[in-house]
Amino acid sequence: MMRPLWSGTITFGLVSVPVDMYPANRSDRAPLRMLSPDGVPLSRRYYSRESGRDLDDDQMIRGYEIEKGKYIVVTDDELEKLAPRKSRDIDLRRFVDEQAIPPIYFERGYYLTPGAEASRDQTSSTAANEEIIAVRVPAAGIVQTLSVRAGQMVATGQPVATLISNS
Amino acid sequence: MAARAIWKGKLKLGTTAVPVDLYSAVVDKTVHFHILEERTEARVKQHMVNPATNEEVPNDEIQKGYQVEPGTFVILTDEELEKLQPKPSRDIEIMRFVSPEHISSQWYDRPYHLGPDGDEQAYFALADALANQEKEGIARWVMRGKEYLGALRSQDDYLMLVTLRHAEEVISAEDLPSLGGRALDKKEISMAKQLVELLEGEFDPGEFQDEYRERVEEFIKQKANGKRPRLRAVQSKRGTSSLDNALSRSIASLKKQKEKVAA
Numbered sequence: 394m395m396r397p398l399w400s401g402t403i404t405f406g407l408v409s410v411p412v413d414m415y416p417a418n419r420s421d422r423a424p425l426r427m428l429s430p431d432g433v434p435l436s437r438r439y440y441s442r443e444s445g446r447d448l449d450d451d452q453m454i455r456g457y458e459i460e461k462g463k464y465i466v467v468t469d470d471e472l473e474k475l476a477p478r479k480s481r482d483i484d485l486r487r488f489v490d491e492q493a494i495p496p497i498y499f500e501r502g503y504y505l506t507p508g509a510e511a512s513r514d515q516t517s518s519t520a521a522n523e524e525i526i527a528v529r530v531p532a533a534g535i536v537q538t539l540s541v542r543a544g545q546m547v548a549t550g551q552p553v554a555t556l557i558s559n560s
Numbered sequence: 561m562a563a564r565a566i567w568k569g570k571l572k573l574g575t576t577a578v579p580v581d582l583y584s585a586v587v588d589k590t591v592h593f594h595i596l597e598e599r600t601e602a603r604v605k606q607h608m609v610n611p612a613t614n615e616e617v618p619n620d621e622i623q624k625g626y627q628v629e630p631g632t633f634v635i636l637t638d639e640e641l642e643k644l645q646p647k648p649s650r651d652i653e654i655m656r657f658v659s660p661e662h663i664s665s666q667w668y669d670r671p672y673h674l675g676p677d678g679d680e681q682a683y684f685a686l687a688d689a690l691a692n693q694e695k696e697g698i699a700r701w702v703m704r705g706k707e708y709l710g711a712l713r714s715q716d717d718y719l720m721l722v723t724l725r726h727a728e729e730v731i732s733a734e735d736l737p738s739l740g741g742r743a744l745d746k747k748e749i750s751m752a753k754q755l756v757e758l759l760e761g762e763f764d765p766g767e768f769q770d771e772y773r774e775r776v777e778e779f780i781k782q783k784a785n786g787k788r789p790r791l792r793a794v795q796s797k798r799g800t801s802s803l804d805n806a807l808s809r810s811i812a813s814l815k816k817q818k819e820k821v822a823a
Contacts, residue, residue, distance in 0.1 A: 395735055406755050406810025408803065410733055417666050417735055421728035427608055428623045428633060435608040435617055441597050447614070448597060453604060454595040454632050457780050464596055465784050467776075487761040494763050495715055497585050502666040502726045504736055 400508050405485030410507070411482070417502030567703055568677060569652045571686065572710070578682045580652070585671040585720065591776045645705045652701040652721070654712060660696050663711055667724045674719040683719065690714035751807040758814040
């Protein structure tokens with residue numbers, strides 16, 4: 394049984410519809426593993442350029458290179474604060490014709506199913522900053538969606554949402 | 561701006577060949593970070609170790625294997641892996657043409673622009689034919705040691721090739737939990753339609769920016785200047801209790817907005 398990867402609310406006008414999000418794509422490639430000469434799966438380790446010693450997670454930080462060899466350190470806490478976390482809203486901005494969005498904007502597809510309101514508060518947010526720009530509501534009552542994150546979502550026939558890239 | 565072709569190939573339709581240049585149609589704009597050692601703020605290096613002994617295994621001693629069941633691997637040598645690679649070719653074989661609505665967006669993967677490479681006439685004739693007949697070609701080709709399946713389409717007078725996902729990568733709606741809930745009544749459906757019409761508009765991609773990326777970039781810039789920007793939290797909404805009620809209130813408020821704009 395598939396489990397939703399995210400739960401949230403589609404809002405358009407004054408309507409809010411709780412939805413569960415499921416992936417519409419999966420990876421089909423089993424990765425090749427690296428093994429030792431006697432067949433033990435290897436682990437990747439980071440080590441110090443200076444001392445040559447392996448480093449633990451708490452000995453490493455994240456840096457953005459602003460010029461060669463010069464880094465601005467950005468902490469997990471800062472990135473978390475910059476992220477649009479905890480928002481469970483898919484904000485539906487507008488409805489457009491399906492053909493109006495060339496496939497170059499499509500990124501990843503997701504299914505949206507009617508969500509269980511009760512489970513909403515226990516589900517953590519992994520896909521927070523989507524804005525839907527289009528939804529079609531066919532006779533069956535299944536919401537078909539088209540969104541943007543600078544990306545967005547689309548649905549066709551089934552309750553599919555597709556992330557669209559803006560790059 | 562002169563983009564650089566990443567690959568050259570020939571579109572093959574029966575006995576006709578149209579030479580093309582392939583260009584990436586999307587750019588990765590993700591903000592990338594490096595992992596640094598906290599003490600020295602210098603970039604770290606990485607190596608592969610045997611987790612049981614913590615000893616480094618040098619590159620030339622590393623074997624590659626597929627896991628067939630937990631703990632059991634089939635070892636593949638570099639020669640074997642090379643033999644498994646598809647035969648290199650410059651041919652982009654067009655197998656058939658289909659109506660675009662037959663390819664749901666779920667199948668599209670990576671888009672590439674195609675440019676003419678020596679035979680502009682054949683190139684634009686093909687682009688024109690695809691646009692006029694509203695068809696997409698299903699194409700197969702080998703690029704950089706990988707087999708691809710793709711949709712050849714016309715976009716703004718040019719040709720575009722969008723790689724398609726494999727069937728194993730596409731999850732069917734049948735795998736989803738079955739839909740429950742009550743059936744919608746006529747009034748709700750007609751109000752939903754009305755609301756959709758009121759929110760109808762154009763798709764303008766320029767409107768939608770990746771605000772998260774912009775915030776991260778701005779934050780880095782400010783931090784580089786020794787500053788610290790303020791950060792705010794976002795609120796969530798509750799589900800609508802009455803669909804009927806929310807639909808009619810939305811329609812009323814949107815109509816009012818439109819009247820204001822018109823006045």
